[in-house]
């Protein structure tokens with residue numbers, strides 16, 4: 001167990017906000033449908049981070065017994081605190097996907113969202129097979145993003161913001177903490193791992209979600225502002241993480257200048273949004289779901 005992910009890769013609140021936009025109350029029933037989940041069943045999320053999806057599911061499946069597991073104890077502490085605040089009943093456990101701390105034949109569904117390519121694929125699949133009940137399902141979710149971003153919002157090569165950003169990341173990227181261990185697990189290979197483990201009825205499904213389209217009329221004002229600020233938080237936190245890994249790369253003044261420049265860009269974006277000045281930027285995420293069933297012996 002460690003706090004590697006929340007310290008160096010994605011902060012827990014940053015992940016929680018971005019997932020709150022993806023798994024929002026307006027589309028959670030579609031997710032439940034495509035993930036083939038049912039109320040009253042026992043469900044495990046592997047690599048749950050701050051627990052947003054467990055929370056959203058529990059709100060809609062009040063009689064489901066939902067457990068989230070993650071290697072990062074910072075994520076788990078956050079998930080537990082949030083569960084109390086939301087007055088929900090979900091269980092969160094610090095643990096390794098490669099060695100799940102559960103007895104054989106425990107869960108009706110094990111699902112994960114953007115986790116498998118950070119884990120040893122054979123152990124990832126075989127452990128979930130072991131803890132699933134006969135006839136239980138594994139649901140592996142992975143993402144492809146597409147979209148347009150007007151160039152005016154991308155800092156150009158010759159601007160100070162880009163220079164400072166590149167400077168800190170050039171030094172941060174030689175820090176071993178910046179190297180996330182990824183396995184050669186392209187999504188198309190997941191099928192073979194499921195089949196090799198003995199899963200049957202292996203199927204594929206997809207769910208497309210709008211990650212970002214603040215100017216569209218079907219996006220509420222609150223959601224539009226949250227989308228813009230989600231991008232702001234991601235960029236600010238990228239600088240913060242890089243400075244943690246390369247504390248001497250920028251002077252205090254440069255660090256502050258970089259944060260101010262990012263904030264100014266997003267303040268301008270919010271102002272444009274408020275003035276009704278549309279640029280129609282959008283991003284769509286396509287989530288692929290690969291599902292298999294553990295056979296009844």
Ligand SMILES: C[S@@+](CC[C@H](N)C(=O)[O-])C[C@H]1O[C@@H](n2cnc3c(N)ncnc32)[C@H](O)[C@@H]1O
Nearest residue numbers: 005047048049070071072096097113114115118
């Ligand atoms: C890209 S994040 C996705 C988090 C969450 N599923 C979501 O979509 O917000 C990957 C997550 O997997 C967790 N993780 C990585 N390796 C793991 C392992 N061996 N066992 C359990 N969790 C792991 C990380 O701590 C992190 O929370």
